[in-house]
Structure formats: structure tokens, C-alpha cells
Amino acid sequence: MRIRDSGMPDEEYWETLFDVELILCRLGIERFHDVAELGCGYGTFSIPVAQSISGTLYTFDVNPAMLHRTLERGAGLPIVCQRRDVMQEGFGVPVDAVLLFNILHCEAPVKLLAHAAQALRPNGEVLVIHWRHGETPRGPSLDIRPRSEHVLRWAEDAGLHALSASIDLPPWHYGLRLGESGSRFPTQDRVSHRRQ
Numbered sequence: 563m564r565i566r567d568s569g570m571p572d573e574e575y576w577e578t579l580f581d582v583e584l585i586l587c588r589l590g591i592e593r594f595h596d597v598a599e600l601g602c603g604y605g606t607f608s609i610p611v612a613q614s615i616s617g618t619l620y621t622f623d624v625n626p627a628m629l630h631r632t633l634e635r636g637a638g639l640p641i642v643c644q645r646r647d648v649m650q651e652g653f654g655v656p657v658d659a660v661l662l663f664n665i666l667h668c669e670a671p672v673k674l675l676a677h678a679a680q681a682l683r684p685n686g687e688v689l690v691i692h693w694r695h696g697e698t699p700r701g702p703s704l705d706i707r708p709r710s711e712h713v714l715r716w717a718e719d720a721g722l723h724a725l726s727a728s729i730d731l732p733p734w735h736y737g738l739r740l741g742e743s744g745s746r747f748p749t750q751d752r753v754s755h756r757r758q
């Protein structure tokens with residue numbers, strides 16, 4: 563089922579809303595081998611991710627037009643681009659990182675985070691970005707838009723823990739790194755470093 567409020571404006575406008583290079587750098591995308599992504603959209607992140615990682619990007623969407631556009635842009639890159647309802651079926655591939663970008667305002671965030679956790683290889687990470695809670699030029703309505711503390715609570719329910727403080731991703735986003743294993747980031751620091 564298509565996630566609520568997951569429609570896209572036109573591509574040119576969408577791509578003015580992110581500093582993609584900065585986002586991927588601050589999340590440390592280059593550390594990963596195989597990566598899975600829910601919602602390729604126009605390939606805004608899929609293409610640079612596939613160019614940065616050492617393995618394959620598996621990206622899934624329910625919208626054929628989005629898959630077509632990402633495939634077109636990703637010709638020659640290590641991208642597997644498939645129609646798949648991730649909410650219903652999960653990711654179905656073992657990977658080193660799962661990207662949940664602009665999507666955790668979905669109806670069942672704990673279920674989605676659990677799908678992501680299930681796809682992780684040992685020491686894998688779930689990387690989240692979302693719109694800041696406040697005035698932004700796009701993004702889901704504020705009543706369904708999660709703050710970083712909501713994501714962290716849902717993550718705990720899905721068996722994941724914060725691996726970093728909330729990461730500032732200007733101009734409009736914050737990010738989180740979540741993992742199943744490794745050292746848990748101290749709650750006090752997590753709160754005091756939050757920049758939203």
C-alpha cells in the first residue's frame with residue numbers, strides 16, 4: 563500500500579530541497595557495501611548512493627514512473643530497481659545499510675523500522691532522514707511529521723538503538739543512524755546534541 567503523503571512534486575523542484583552530497587557525507591554512506599532504499603523517487607539519492615558504495619544499491623518503489631526514471635538515470639551503475647511494496651513485503655535482501663529517507667511519517671513506522679532491522683547484516687545501520695518539524699517548503703503535514711525523538715522511540719520498539727546524536731542536515735532535514743549492535747549512544751548526549 564502506498565504510504566500516506568508520499569506523492570512527489572516535479573523532479574527539478576524536489577532536487578532543490580536537499581544538499582545531497584552533504585547528507586550522504588554526514589551519514590557516512592561510503593562505509594557501506596550493499597544498501598537498500600525504500601522509495602527511489604526520482605533517484606535523487608539512489609544515483610549518488612550507487613556511485614559511493616562498494617556494492618549494490620537495491621531500491622524499491624510502488625510507483626512505476628519513479629522506477630523508470632531511476633533506472634534511466636542509473637544506467638551502468640550497480641542498481642537493482644524493483645517494484646515492491648516494502649510495507650507489505652519487507653526488503654527481502656540482506657544489506658549493510660537501509661535508507662529510510664523522507665518516509666517515516668508512514669502509517670506503521672515501527673513495522674517499517676522492523677522490516678529495515680530484519681534486512682541488516684551484522685553491524686549494519688538504518689539511516690533515516692526526515693523534514694525538520696517546523697516551517698519547511700515541503701514535507702508531510704506537521705501532525706504526522708515525526709521529530710527525531712519519535713523516531714528514536716519507534717526504533718527502540720523495533721529493536722534498534724541510536725548510534726549517533728541527531729545529525730543536522732541543512733537546509734531542511736535531520737538525520738539519525740540506528741543499529742542493532744555496537745555501543746548505544748548515551749541518552750543524555752543524544753538529547754543535548756539534538757539540533758532541531
Ligand SMILES: C[S@@+](CC[C@H](N)C(=O)[O-])C[C@H]1O[C@@H](n2cnc3c(N)ncnc32)[C@H](O)[C@@H]1O
Pocket residue numbers: 563564565567568569570600601602603604605606607622623624625628646647648649650663664665
Ligand atoms: C516522499 S518520496 C521519497 C523518495 C526518496 N526516498 C527521496 O527522498 O527522494 C516517497 C517514495 O516512496 C514510494 N512509496 C510509497 N509507498 C511505498 C511502499 N509501500 N513501498 C515502496 N515504495 C513506496 C513513493 O512512490 C515515492 O516515490
